[in-house]
Amino acid sequence: EAEVAQSPRYKITEKSQAVAFWCDPISGHATLYWYRQILGQGPELLVQFQDESVVDDSQLPKDRFSAERLKGVDSTLKIQPAELGDSAMYLCASSGRAVGANVLTFGAGSRLTVL
Protein backbone atom coordinates (compact mmCIF):
# COMPACT_ATOMS: atom_id res chain seq x y z
CA GLU A 1 0.00 0.00 0.00
CA ALA A 2 1.34 3.43 -0.97
CA GLU A 3 2.50 5.59 1.90
CA VAL A 4 3.48 9.16 2.64
CA ALA A 5 7.10 9.16 3.79
CA GLN A 6 8.37 11.62 6.36
CA SER A 7 11.75 12.18 7.97
CA PRO A 8 13.09 12.48 10.53
CA ARG A 9 10.61 10.72 12.81
CA TYR A 10 12.04 12.48 15.85
CA LYS A 11 14.08 15.66 16.19
CA ILE A 12 15.42 17.30 19.35
CA THR A 13 16.94 20.73 18.99
CA GLU A 14 17.78 23.76 21.05
CA LYS A 15 15.90 27.00 20.64
CA SER A 16 17.28 29.37 18.00
CA GLN A 17 18.55 26.45 15.92
CA ALA A 18 17.27 25.62 12.44
CA VAL A 19 15.30 22.45 11.72
CA ALA A 20 13.95 20.91 8.54
CA PHE A 21 11.41 18.21 7.81
CA TRP A 22 11.02 16.30 4.59
CA CYS A 23 7.94 14.72 3.03
CA ASP A 24 7.53 12.46 0.01
CA PRO A 25 3.83 12.11 -0.90
CA ILE A 26 2.13 9.19 -2.60
CA SER A 27 3.24 9.01 -6.23
CA GLY A 28 0.96 11.06 -8.47
CA HIS A 29 -0.71 12.99 -5.67
CA ALA A 30 -0.95 16.63 -6.71
CA THR A 31 -1.94 18.15 -3.39
CA LEU A 32 0.36 18.17 -0.36
CA TYR A 33 -0.38 19.48 3.10
CA TRP A 34 1.69 20.26 6.19
CA TYR A 35 -0.17 20.16 9.50
CA ARG A 36 1.08 20.96 12.99
CA GLN A 37 -0.32 19.03 15.96
CA ILE A 38 0.44 20.37 19.40
CA LEU A 39 0.19 17.77 22.17
CA GLY A 40 -3.42 17.27 23.21
CA GLN A 41 -4.86 19.17 20.26
CA GLY A 42 -6.10 18.44 16.76
CA PRO A 43 -3.92 19.03 13.70
CA GLU A 44 -3.92 22.55 12.24
CA LEU A 45 -3.09 23.30 8.62
CA LEU A 46 0.14 25.19 8.06
CA VAL A 47 0.41 25.11 4.27
CA GLN A 48 -1.28 23.50 1.28
CA PHE A 49 0.40 22.95 -2.11
CA GLN A 50 -1.21 22.17 -5.46
CA ASP A 51 1.67 20.78 -7.50
CA GLU A 52 4.49 23.29 -6.86
CA SER A 53 2.22 26.24 -6.02
CA VAL A 54 1.11 27.35 -2.57
CA VAL A 55 -2.68 27.32 -2.30
CA ASP A 56 -3.04 28.28 1.34
CA ASP A 57 -0.37 29.41 3.80
CA SER A 58 -2.53 31.72 5.85
CA GLN A 59 -1.66 29.94 9.12
CA LEU A 60 2.07 29.59 8.43
CA PRO A 61 4.18 31.82 10.73
CA LYS A 62 6.16 33.28 7.89
CA ASP A 63 8.69 35.08 10.06
CA ARG A 64 10.26 31.74 10.98
CA PHE A 65 8.60 29.01 8.91
CA SER A 66 9.08 28.30 5.22
CA ALA A 67 7.88 25.51 2.96
CA GLU A 68 8.72 24.56 -0.57
CA ARG A 69 7.78 21.95 -3.15
CA LEU A 70 10.10 22.91 -5.95
CA LYS A 71 9.36 20.15 -8.49
CA GLY A 72 5.83 19.45 -7.36
CA VAL A 73 6.79 16.16 -5.75
CA ASP A 74 8.52 16.09 -2.36
CA SER A 75 8.44 18.97 0.08
CA THR A 76 10.51 20.51 2.84
CA LEU A 77 9.26 22.45 5.86
CA LYS A 78 11.85 24.59 7.62
CA ILE A 79 11.85 26.43 10.93
CA GLN A 80 14.49 29.04 11.65
CA PRO A 81 14.98 29.90 14.43
CA ALA A 82 13.10 27.27 16.44
CA GLU A 83 11.24 28.41 19.56
CA LEU A 84 10.02 26.44 22.55
CA GLY A 85 6.43 26.76 21.36
CA ASP A 86 7.29 24.95 18.13
CA SER A 87 7.46 21.63 19.95
CA ALA A 88 4.82 19.55 18.19
CA MET A 89 4.16 16.75 15.72
CA TYR A 90 4.49 17.89 12.10
CA LEU A 91 2.28 15.84 9.82
CA CYS A 92 2.44 15.67 6.06
CA ALA A 93 -0.51 14.49 3.98
CA SER A 94 -1.29 14.15 0.28
CA SER A 95 -4.35 13.70 -1.92
CA GLY A 96 -4.94 12.88 -5.59
CA ARG A 97 -6.47 14.60 -8.62
CA ALA A 98 -9.91 12.97 -8.70
CA VAL A 99 -12.89 15.30 -9.01
CA GLY A 100 -14.78 15.65 -5.78
CA ALA A 101 -13.64 14.79 -2.30
CA ASN A 102 -10.19 13.31 -2.10
CA VAL A 103 -9.20 11.53 1.04
CA LEU A 104 -6.03 12.77 2.67
CA THR A 105 -3.41 10.14 3.43
CA PHE A 106 -1.12 11.07 6.30
CA GLY A 107 2.48 10.18 6.98
CA ALA A 108 3.72 8.94 10.36
CA GLY A 109 4.78 12.46 11.33
CA SER A 110 7.92 14.17 12.61
CA ARG A 111 7.96 14.91 16.31
CA LEU A 112 9.92 18.03 17.21
CA THR A 113 11.13 18.81 20.72
CA VAL A 114 12.70 22.23 21.27
CA LEU A 115 14.77 22.59 24.44
Place this chain on the structure above:
Amino acid sequence: AQSVTQLDSQVPVFEEAPVELRCNYSSSVSVYLFWYVQYPNQGLQLLLKYLSGSTLVKGINGFEAEFNKSQTSFHLRKPSVHISDTAEYFCAVSNFGNEKLTFGTGTRLTIIP
Protein backbone atom coordinates in the same frame (compact mmCIF):
# COMPACT_ATOMS: atom_id res chain seq x y z
CA ALA B 1 -15.50 29.25 7.91
CA GLN B 2 -16.04 25.78 9.26
CA SER B 3 -15.42 24.27 12.67
CA VAL B 4 -15.65 20.95 14.47
CA THR B 5 -16.53 20.35 18.09
CA GLN B 6 -15.76 17.10 19.85
CA LEU B 7 -17.67 17.30 23.07
CA ASP B 8 -15.71 14.73 25.05
CA SER B 9 -11.95 15.01 25.51
CA GLN B 10 -11.71 11.62 27.20
CA VAL B 11 -14.00 8.58 27.14
CA PRO B 12 -13.28 5.52 29.32
CA VAL B 13 -15.18 2.38 28.33
CA PHE B 14 -15.11 -1.19 29.59
CA GLU B 15 -13.93 -3.82 27.13
CA GLU B 16 -16.77 -5.31 25.03
CA ALA B 17 -19.09 -2.40 25.93
CA PRO B 18 -20.53 -0.10 23.26
CA VAL B 19 -19.13 3.39 22.70
CA GLU B 20 -20.22 6.62 21.05
CA LEU B 21 -17.83 9.49 20.36
CA ARG B 22 -19.63 12.73 19.62
CA CYS B 23 -18.86 15.22 16.87
CA ASN B 24 -20.71 18.36 15.81
CA TYR B 25 -19.73 20.62 12.95
CA SER B 26 -20.46 24.10 11.72
CA SER B 27 -20.31 25.16 8.09
CA SER B 28 -22.11 27.57 5.80
CA VAL B 29 -21.81 25.18 2.84
CA SER B 30 -22.22 21.47 2.23
CA VAL B 31 -19.52 19.34 3.77
CA TYR B 32 -17.68 16.09 3.69
CA LEU B 33 -17.10 14.46 7.09
CA PHE B 34 -14.36 12.15 8.32
CA TRP B 35 -13.19 10.24 11.36
CA TYR B 36 -9.48 9.55 11.78
CA VAL B 37 -7.72 7.46 14.44
CA GLN B 38 -4.27 8.17 15.82
CA TYR B 39 -2.23 5.66 17.80
CA PRO B 40 0.61 6.95 20.02
CA ASN B 41 3.42 8.64 18.09
CA GLN B 42 1.86 7.80 14.77
CA GLY B 43 0.10 9.63 11.96
CA LEU B 44 -3.63 9.68 11.32
CA GLN B 45 -5.43 6.73 9.77
CA LEU B 46 -8.81 7.11 8.08
CA LEU B 47 -11.61 5.23 9.85
CA LEU B 48 -14.52 6.28 7.67
CA LYS B 49 -15.92 9.12 5.59
CA TYR B 50 -19.24 10.60 4.57
CA LEU B 51 -19.31 12.13 1.10
CA SER B 52 -22.93 11.67 -0.01
CA GLY B 53 -25.69 9.07 -0.14
CA SER B 54 -26.58 6.88 2.82
CA THR B 55 -26.25 8.72 6.10
CA LEU B 56 -25.00 5.59 7.89
CA VAL B 57 -21.38 5.01 7.03
CA LYS B 58 -19.40 1.90 7.90
CA GLY B 59 -15.65 1.98 8.35
CA ILE B 60 -12.74 -0.16 9.37
CA ASN B 61 -12.34 -2.01 12.67
CA GLY B 62 -16.12 -2.32 13.17
CA PHE B 63 -16.77 1.42 13.52
CA GLU B 64 -19.70 3.25 11.98
CA ALA B 65 -20.98 6.83 11.98
CA GLU B 66 -24.25 8.53 11.16
CA PHE B 67 -24.53 11.87 9.42
CA ASN B 68 -27.39 13.96 10.79
CA LYS B 69 -27.79 17.17 8.81
CA SER B 70 -30.49 18.67 11.02
CA GLN B 71 -28.37 18.13 14.13
CA THR B 72 -25.12 18.95 12.28
CA SER B 73 -23.62 15.86 13.87
CA PHE B 74 -21.47 12.92 12.82
CA HIS B 75 -21.18 10.68 15.86
CA LEU B 76 -18.91 7.63 15.80
CA ARG B 77 -20.09 4.33 17.26
CA LYS B 78 -18.88 0.81 17.89
CA PRO B 79 -21.10 -1.88 19.43
CA SER B 80 -18.30 -3.70 21.27
CA VAL B 81 -14.85 -2.23 21.89
CA HIS B 82 -11.55 -4.02 22.22
CA ILE B 83 -8.34 -3.14 24.02
CA SER B 84 -6.76 -2.39 20.65
CA ASP B 85 -9.24 0.47 20.12
CA THR B 86 -7.40 2.56 22.69
CA ALA B 87 -6.33 5.63 20.72
CA GLU B 88 -7.12 9.27 19.95
CA TYR B 89 -10.03 9.83 17.58
CA PHE B 90 -10.42 12.97 15.47
CA CYS B 91 -13.47 14.20 13.62
CA ALA B 92 -12.78 16.39 10.59
CA VAL B 93 -14.69 18.37 7.96
CA SER B 94 -13.92 19.64 4.48
CA ASN B 95 -15.92 21.63 1.95
CA PHE B 96 -16.91 20.81 -1.61
CA GLY B 97 -14.08 21.85 -3.91
CA ASN B 98 -11.36 22.05 -1.25
CA GLU B 99 -10.04 18.94 0.39
CA LYS B 100 -8.19 20.62 3.25
CA LEU B 101 -9.42 19.26 6.57
CA THR B 102 -10.45 21.15 9.68
CA PHE B 103 -10.09 18.94 12.74
CA GLY B 104 -11.70 18.79 16.13
CA THR B 105 -9.60 18.67 19.28
CA GLY B 106 -9.86 14.90 19.55
CA THR B 107 -11.32 12.33 21.95
CA ARG B 108 -9.05 9.97 23.82
CA LEU B 109 -10.71 6.56 24.03
CA THR B 110 -9.45 4.37 26.85
CA ILE B 111 -10.58 0.77 27.07
CA ILE B 112 -10.75 -0.68 30.58
CA PRO B 113 -10.10 -4.43 30.78
